[in-house]
Amino acid sequence: MEFDVVQGDIAEQSADALVNAAGTSLEMGSGVAGALRERAGEEINEEATEKGPIDLGTAAVTDAYDLNADHVIHAAAMPHYGDGQATEESIRDATRNALEKADDLQCRSVVMPALGCGVAGFDLEDGAAIIGEEIEEYESDHLEEVRFIAYSDDEYDTIRSVTGKATESEQGETGADQ
Template identity: 75%
Template sequence: MDFDVIQGDIAVQSADALVNAAGTSLRMGSGVAGALRRGAGQQINEEAMDEGPIDLGAVAVTDAYDLEAEYVIHAAAMPHYGDGEATAESIRDATRNSLECADELGCRSLVIPALGCGVAGFDLTEGGEIIGEEIDAYEPEALEEVRVIAYSDEEYDAIRAATGEAEESKRTDGRKADR
């Protein structure tokens, strides 16, 4: 399975499935969820909330609507807003469950953000290491490509360093990383 770290906006990525950094309520507020909601349209939030709440570390699937994907996998790496922060275990479970879900759906490509490392408050470097470990350990059936996406330069650099992808990473505009 190919693995890469890219920088950009998850809402403009093209893949079979995109992963939403969700809270257990599945309400799509800000951050990654907000970007996906704005790109897909309000109906994705309504469908997601119909699927929730879910357990911490679990996933739910919705249509991707107006996004360049077939599915959005909502991965609950953090509790409902204000009910606590992400943990190493919740990030590990949400990552593994996202990979398994994409595989079960027959997806060949998946884009996943730094689950639990934004508004959920988990350390970006440690979170990147956990996500990288789960991707490395996963043995796919259908899944051929996983891209971990970072929005900011700081997030991009931290995830690249944490996952050991510094030499192979590319920005979403196709330029080789110049760092």
Template identity: 70%
Template sequence: MNFETVQGDVAAQSADALVNEAGTSLRMGSGVAGALRRHAGPEINEEAMSKGPINLGDVAVTEAYALDAEYVIHAAAMPHYGDGQATTESIRSATRNSLETAEELGCTSLVLPALGCGVAGFDLEAGATLIGETIAAYQPETLSDVRFIAYSDEEYAIVEAATEQFADA
């Protein structure tokens, strides 16, 4: 499986599945969720919320609407906004469940952001390392291309340094 870190806007990526950094309510507010909602259209938020709430670490799947993907996997690495922060276990579970769900859907490519970091309160470097470890330990059946996306130059530098030991491991 090809695993690499890329820089850009998750909503502008082309892949079988894009991962949304969701809270347990699945309400698509700001950050990654907001970017995906703006590009996909309001229907994605309506469909996502109809599938929630979900447990911390779990995922839900929606159509991708106007995004260049088949699916959006909404990974709840953090509690509902304002109800606490992401944890080591919620980040690992959300990452693993995103990978497993992509496989169940028959996806070959997946793009995911730094789940549980940023507004979710988890340190980016530590979170990126957890995500990189989880991806590297995963034994794919259909996934052949996994991209860990970072938006800003600063975020990309941190994610790249934290995951370089896992890339194409």
């Protein structure tokens, strides 16, 4: 399975499945969820909230509506807004469950954001390491490509460095080889 880090807006990506950084309620508010809802249309939020709430660390699937994907996998790495923050365990479980859902759907490509590292308050460097480990260790039946997406330049640089996806010259620039 190919694994790479890319930069951009997840709502602009093309893949069999896009992963939403969801809370357990599955209400699509801000951040990744808001970007996906804005591009997909309000129907995605209605379908997602009908499927919620779900347990922390689990995932649910909706149609992708107007997104350039077949499915959106809502991975609950954080509790409902205001009910706490993401943890190492919730990020690990949500990542693994999102990959399993993609495999169950026979997806060949999936785009995954930094689950739990935005409004959920988990440290990006630590979260990226957890997500990268889960992607690397996952044994897939169908997935051929996983793209770990970063929105900002800083997020992109951090994720590439932590997951080992940066080139040697990039690692030298960030001090990773010192």
